[in-house]
Amino acid sequence: MPGAIRATGSDRRGLSGESDFIALMRGLAIDRQARGLTDDAAVLEVGGAQIVLTHDMLIEGVHFLPDDPADSVAWKLVAVNMSDLAAKGAAPLGVLLGFSLAGNADWDRAFAAGLGEALAAFEVPLLGGDTVAMPDGTPRALGLTALGRAPSCGAPARSCAKPGDVLYVSGAIGDAGAGLALLRDGKAEPAALIEAYRRPMPDLVLGQRLAPLVTAMADVSDGLLIDAERIARASGCGVEIDLGALPLSTDFVAARGDSRDSRLFAATCGDDYRLILTIDPARVAGYSALDAALTRIGTCVERPGLRLVHQGETLPPPVRLGYEHGGLNS
Amino acid sequence: MPGAIRATGSDRRGLSGESDFIALMRGLAIDRQARGLTDDAAVLEVGGAQIVLTHDMLIEGVHFLPDDPADSVAWKLVAVNMSDLAAKGAAPLGVLLGFSLAGNADWDRAFAAGLGEALAAFEVPLLGGDTVAMPDGTPRALGLTALGRAPSCGAPARSCAKPGDVLYVSGAIGDAGAGLALLRDGKAEPAALIEAYRRPMPDLVLGQRLAPLVTAMADVSDGLLIDAERIARASGCGVEIDLGALPLSTDFVAARGDSRDSRLFAATCGDDYRLILTIDPARVAGYSALDAALTRIGTCVERPGLRLVHQGETLPPPVRLGYEHGGLNS
Numbered sequence: 058m059p060g061a062i063r064a065t066g067s068d069r070r071g072l073s074g075e076s077d078f079i080a081l082m083r084g085l086a087i088d089r090q091a092r093g094l095t096d097d098a099a100v101l102e103v104g105g106a107q108i109v110l111t112h113d114m115l116i117e118g119v120h121f122l123p124d125d126p127a128d129s130v131a132w133k134l135v136a137v138n139m140s141d142l143a144a145k146g147a148a149p150l151g152v153l154l155g156f157s158l159a160g161n162a163d164w165d166r167a168f169a170a171g172l173g174e175a176l177a178a179f180e181v182p183l184l185g186g187d188t189v190a191m192p193d194g195t196p197r198a199l200g201l202t203a204l205g206r207a208p209s210c211g212a213p214a215r216s217c218a219k220p221g222d223v224l225y226v227s228g229a230i231g232d233a234g235a236g237l238a239l240l241r242d243g244k245a246e247p248a249a250l251i252e253a254y255r256r257p258m259p260d261l262v263l264g265q266r267l268a269p270l271v272t273a274m275a276d277v278s279d280g281l282l283i284d285a286e287r288i289a290r291a292s293g294c295g296v297e298i299d300l301g302a303l304p305l306s307t308d309f310v311a312a313r314g315d316s317r318d319s320r321l322f323a324a325t326c327g328d329d330y331r332l333i334l335t336i337d338p339a340r341v342a343g344y345s346a347l348d349a350a351l352t353r354i355g356t357c358v359e360r361p362g363l364r365l366v367h368q369g370e371t372l373p374p375p376v377r378l379g380y381e382h383g384g385l386n387s
Numbered sequence: 388m389p390g391a392i393r394a395t396g397s398d399r400r401g402l403s404g405e406s407d408f409i410a411l412m413r414g415l416a417i418d419r420q421a422r423g424l425t426d427d428a429a430v431l432e433v434g435g436a437q438i439v440l441t442h443d444m445l446i447e448g449v450h451f452l453p454d455d456p457a458d459s460v461a462w463k464l465v466a467v468n469m470s471d472l473a474a475k476g477a478a479p480l481g482v483l484l485g486f487s488l489a490g491n492a493d494w495d496r497a498f499a500a501g502l503g504e505a506l507a508a509f510e511v512p513l514l515g516g517d518t519v520a521m522p523d524g525t526p527r528a529l530g531l532t533a534l535g536r537a538p539s540c541g542a543p544a545r546s547c548a549k550p551g552d553v554l555y556v557s558g559a560i561g562d563a564g565a566g567l568a569l570l571r572d573g574k575a576e577p578a579a580l581i582e583a584y585r586r587p588m589p590d591l592v593l594g595q596r597l598a599p600l601v602t603a604m605a606d607v608s609d610g611l612l613i614d615a616e617r618i619a620r621a622s623g624c625g626v627e628i629d630l631g632a633l634p635l636s637t638d639f640v641a642a643r644g645d646s647r648d649s650r651l652f653a654a655t656c657g658d659d660y661r662l663i664l665t666i667d668p669a670r671v672a673g674y675s676a677l678d679a680a681l682t683r684i685g686t687c688v689e690r691p692g693l694r695l696v697h698q699g700e701t702l703p704p705p706v707r708l709g710y711e712h713g714g715l716n717s
Contacts, residue, residue, distance in 0.1 A: 075518055082518075085499065086515070091515055101480060103436045104433075104434060104436030105434050105435065106435070110515060112483040112515060112530070113517050114487075114530070151429070153440060154442070165407070169408065169412065184420055185422075185429040185440060186442045189444050191449070191526070192449070195525060
């Protein structure tokens, strides 16, 4: 989960407190099905089936703007959880909603409409949940738990990339971050960028097709560089990324240009909900049918860490690779 | 989920808005596995296994007091969800946590300790979740999703009681409500009542043993009368309850006496996390081994609605049977 919008106060205070707390939780999550809390989702084995589980929260003023349309907030709440399922190649089975009422019936009705739209689009049933009327003036706190059925090959891990594997991303990067920047500047065009921020479209079907072919897979939620670096770290290798290879949309280029800086922005802004994945070069033939959806952006290497190149030049990695916080599952 | 503590503002505003919103959600939750959002939990069928799913939230100032010890808040968050699993006879499989950090590392550490204690007590693994650093001054919003494996007989429904069935409760009623009243009055004794409010102990093992024997089962979370009335309504019958038969603890009687009023308080205060269940009288022999845990408190009848008797006299049902709000699952 990216924290795309955050109060300065929370940022300053949250980071160390949050990583301390996550460290405490890692100490508790000793069951191997929790995957050490380093994957996008947990994988539970029940009666021969593998269930993929994820829970992401959206907080008003932290993950969405108070004036974001309620239907798009509902869409995003479902979509960000579906993106975690996509990263594990899972087919959605159901969701549970945690909803806080803040005394605005129109907002709640629009939220319900957007939720219905998202459930229909992702073909996932609402199974239950909880609602709470919050004290006046409290920011909305929304939570969603999503369950999916793992592919028969098993849910791909984040931790099984190998040196030599090729790194791919499943679509344009940076649109959502550019859309958020437009909203912050009070702009409404290009509308496609704002739509990318408000209504991400996770790669559910593609994730299911890729699952048998990849060595590792995750979604790009906190930022391409940080999500790539997490794959490398979890796998005990390093990764080299060619910034020039990142796919940018024409709308993104129209809004921010195509420069080293705009590419660094795209690589760190997060909220993309694309897939990032590694494939053994010997298995390239297996994914040729999927090639159109994928862009090769780098390679896994022996030496740990992230190496960034642009037009043949090695760049110092930016101080901030993305959003360092995140869920108990990354 | 009971809303044991709620600001007057939320109460006034919340009730119609919340029931309107729940009605919208029922319109979306058309999958039969959601059980019409009228049961304690959803039951998902995956690869021959039945998974019981529940998600309950605890909000600071609504469901717990700002000065409740953090470890007991963690305990209660796990326990209330385990109680929903108990009502379906399910064995816990795992939990996902949604946690909001409010900038108090001591509180968070104590919460983590209490969480560890609860996970160990209920033998349930932490599988994942999400954490969010909230804006300053925001009440804590905690969510937990619990998954359980349904018993081989299937998860008992709330909706299958029949006229003639005997109504039982699995332990003393009213202790938690009496404990909350003590805390509100600034009192600390009897400590067992405060413990009952802060650290409920759901009937997980008993629920698994009862599942094959009952016609309907639920947990007493919002209040005994309202939870009994919900079983009757869902089952298309009525229920008669003998207020005099409710089991009261000696601590409860010491604090509030044994009167019609104190019994009405116990029957409506909620937060008990006992099981309420119906058994076909022809199957009484099957549960004789469990008899010690169960108290017979009433009977299901043809005529819809709730009939309350005390010492042979029919009482008008109280205006408030319990907490009318509640989760998407009751």
